[in-house]
Amino acid sequence: MRRIAESTVRRLSLYLSFLEEFETQGTDTVSSEALALRGRTTSAQVRKDLSHFGSFGKRGLGYGVPQLAERLRSILGLDRRYRMVVIGAGKLGSALVQHRGFSERWFDVVAIFDNDPAKIGRALDGITILDVGRLEEYLGQTPADIGVIVTPADPAQSVADLLVATKVRAILNFAPAQLSVPHDVALRNVNLSLELEALAFTLADY
Amino acid sequence: MRRIAESTVRRLSLYLSFLEEFETQGTDTVSSEALALRGRTTSAQVRKDLSHFGSFGKRGLGYGVPQLAERLRSILGLDRRYRMVVIGAGKLGSALVQHRGFSERWFDVVAIFDNDPAKIGRALDGITILDVGRLEEYLGQTPADIGVIVTPADPAQSVADLLVATKVRAILNFAPAQLSVPHDVALRNVNLSLELEALAFTLADY
Numbered sequence: 001m002r003r004i005a006e007s008t009v010r011r012l013s014l015y016l017s018f019l020e021e022f023e024t025q026g027t028d029t030v031s032s033e034a035l036a037l038r039g040r041t042t043s044a045q046v047r048k049d050l051s052h053f054g055s056f057g058k059r060g061l062g063y064g065v066p067q068l069a070e071r072l073r074s075i076l077g078l079d080r081r082y083r084m085v086v087i088g089a090g091k092l093g094s095a096l097v098q099h100r101g102f103s104e105r106w107f108d109v110v111a112i113f114d115n116d117p118a119k120i121g122r123a124l125d126g127i128t129i130l131d132v133g134r135l136e137e138y139l140g141q142t143p144a145d146i147g148v149i150v151t152p153a154d155p156a157q158s159v160a161d162l163l164v165a166t167k168v169r170a171i172l173n174f175a176p177a178q179l180s181v182p183h184d185v186a187l188r189n190v191n192l193s194l195e196l197e198a199l200a201f202t203l204a205d206y
Numbered sequence: 207m208r209r210i211a212e213s214t215v216r217r218l219s220l221y222l223s224f225l226e227e228f229e230t231q232g233t234d235t236v237s238s239e240a241l242a243l244r245g246r247t248t249s250a251q252v253r254k255d256l257s258h259f260g261s262f263g264k265r266g267l268g269y270g271v272p273q274l275a276e277r278l279r280s281i282l283g284l285d286r287r288y289r290m291v292v293i294g295a296g297k298l299g300s301a302l303v304q305h306r307g308f309s310e311r312w313f314d315v316v317a318i319f320d321n322d323p324a325k326i327g328r329a330l331d332g333i334t335i336l337d338v339g340r341l342e343e344y345l346g347q348t349p350a351d352i353g354v355i356v357t358p359a360d361p362a363q364s365v366a367d368l369l370v371a372t373k374v375r376a377i378l379n380f381a382p383a384q385l386s387v388p389h390d391v392a393l394r395n396v397n398l399s400l401e402l403e404a405l406a407f408t409l410a411d412y
Contacts, residue, residue: 038384077408082402099398145409193308197282
């Protein structure tokens, strides 16, 4: 695992999204000040973030937009596409599968799994929902890069164990559960209830 | 704003969810070790987290489950309900409105807004979708605690400005945009693309 702070990675992702906007608008060069302004940070921060990865841009001339975008895509691992499996075809899982932002970028949902007989066999965005009992068999035959867990809390750990056993190296977990995975598996948690509870805490008077 | 680390608040939220499980199971007392085990942390951490808020439990006897749960609900601001407005009735917004976890806890969606004439007037989970042009008027008459922004990036800042102007003090933002809000407004961002990009970064070889 490379030792780049997560906050740096997030800013690089943001810079890339701005650069891609500039590309669409036909802008050829951009200054660190312009990137900083869009990202609500400082130009010193922008230059520092980019300096981790070698020398970019020319003093006084700014950065070449397509060149910097291409370099950031490569640094961020966004010069290829990723195969995602989604486990859980409830409301949130369905919304994620149909999230245009994913496929427009680098993430392709290749399969969806559920344990509900009423859902299995139905199609979601053109992809047939499969029996979660077939997850291991499926991944054994057609490996995936990223597993997205959108199940209730209870089955989440066993789903994660199955993903890990079938060589999935990155998991995005929406289940309200603390998952345990080996150190070489990347795990990110999005817990919507915890986000709201954190807001409630700031609103609370005690 | 109270100076409790966000990581502490998150752990308190987790402890509360475990305590509520224990309550359901009829368990009367729980040790810091048991809470630590469920939360994948240490009993020393549990005791430290709880010590911020005064003395709980008795040495050797553990914590009273209902008492500690009630105290945590109060600390976390979860002894009342919060009124949420959701702006954006797309796939993700609709999934959030129908998220059972929210209403089971402390968060009630009181209104949904969109700018799409095809959606305005339709009902989502029994709540009629209103014209976003009426957001300011609505909030002027019926204040809300939390605004949930599930729009595309472009209109997100102007929606946030409207929420702030109508005294919404907490915003949960799903739009892929960096929002600017006054210091006394709590803002949390959930950017699903950034989460996936962070995973891609760990998968990348460069």
